[in-house]
Amino acid sequence: MxxxxxxxxxxxxxxxxxxxxxxxxxxxxxxxxxxxxxxxxxxxxxxxxxxxxxxxxxxxxxxxxxxxxxxxxxxxxxxxxxxxxxxxxxxxxxxxxxxxxxxxxxxxxxxPISEDYEYRVRDTLARAQRDTIGTQQEHRAEFDEALREQRTQPSTISDxxxxxxxxxxxxxxxSDQEVYREKIYSTRDYDKEDRTVTEDIHTDERRPTSVEDSIATIERLEHLRERGSITEEEFILLKKRALNL
CATH class of the missing domain: 3.90.50.10 (Photosynthetic Reaction Center, subunit H, domain 2)
Structure with a gap:
């Protein structure tokens, strides 16, 4: 570590x-x-x-x-x-x-991940769940007040x-479920020779600079692995580099 x-x-x-x-x-x-x-x-x-x-x-x-x-x-x-x-x-x-x-x-x-951050995440998701299940208006103020009272307590994370x-x-x-409501996202043009993607990552000349670039690179690497163009070990190494790990 x-x-x-x-x-x-x-x-x-x-x-x-x-x-x-x-x-x-x-x-x-x-x-x-x-x-x-x-x-x-x-x-x-x-x-x-x-x-x-x-x-x-x-x-x-x-x-x-x-x-x-x-x-x-x-x-x-x-x-x-x-x-x-x-x-x-x-x-x-x-x-x-x-x-x-x-x-x-x-x-x-x-x-370091603070206790305060973890509580804020929990509260955010609790509010999202409340809105999703359609809590009645008269209960919303009570719900928010309960969250505020919890947040006045010491932010100590216990088991x-x-x-x-x-x-x-x-x-x-x-879990395993299909995500049906997917939109079409633009990705990099990978209609090039296979070696272009791997060489770009190996040489750090064109490392992905955005989330979409990184996703597109990894999806391409998945395709190369399935085709047998790269080994499992090469895939793991290149994926980590695409993620800047």
Missing amino acids: NDEFKNERLVPLSAMKDYKIAKDNPDVLGWRVIGADGESLGMVRDLIVDPHAMKARYLSVVADRRFFNTGDDQHLLVPIGVAALDKKGKRVFVSAVDSNTVGSYPVYTGG DFYNDASFDENRFYA
């Missing part, structure tokens, strides 16, 4: 040398993240794991910059149990967020905090 994360509660999977995704679970790094309205919100950049419990807690998502009106990458941590897999399409579906609400999702700015379906990684990996 990298020294900077040695004493942290939560650690990026990419920083851990002795922690790998279980063999039977799909490697979702680089998968497109789809919101409730079928819009592409970004891609999975990393997993955030609890090294003591040996469990994944969050998906680290790089959001599309257009939702935040910025030229910088915006990282969002999504509780792993909130998402569902679309294994056939190699996508992750998050029903609690869409293209209209992702811009108000708490942004993770890097470094009970993760004792919730939102953090159930088994629920995530066992």
